[in-house]
Amino acid sequence: MSLGDIAGMIAALAFAFLVFRLGAVIGKAGKILDETRVSLRTTTDNVQPTLTKLTDTVSLTNDQLAKVDGITTNVGAMTTNASALTSLFAATLGSPVVKVAAFTYGVRTALAGGGARSAGGRRRRRG
Numbered sequence: 001m002s003l004g005d006i007a008g009m010i011a012a013l014a015f016a017f018l019v020f021r022l023g024a025v026i027g028k029a030g031k032i033l034d035e036t037r038v039s040l041r042t043t044t045d046n047v048q049p050t051l052t053k054l055t056d057t058v059s060l061t062n063d064q065l066a067k068v069d070g071i072t073t074n075v076g077a078m079t080t081n082a083s084a085l086t087s088l089f090a091a092t093l094g095s096p097v098v099k100v101a102a103f104t105y106g107v108r109t110a111l112a113g114g115g116a117r118s119a120g121g122r123r124r125r126r127g
Helices: 003-111
Strands: none
Touching: none
């Protein structure tokens, strides 16, 4: 064997070792990709029902908000109606009731003798 044959043999062994190591690295990368694919599939299978339930929940929430909006609109209408009724009551009965109350007070005062008193009827205090 010559020196060139020995160098060729060493180069061939180095190349074979390099191919072997590269194959091992590629094999590990393949396993990592397989595990990643399985993990992604599991995650997708678990997330899809959650997203479906979330969509249902959002739909039900929107329905409830629509009902609350209707209730709020009705309460606003009731408030407006109550305010109008109060104004109508005050305009219709408020003024006559005040006049009747003032008249009855005047009649009671007149009958009780609490009419206009003369200045002489009062006693002066001495200081």
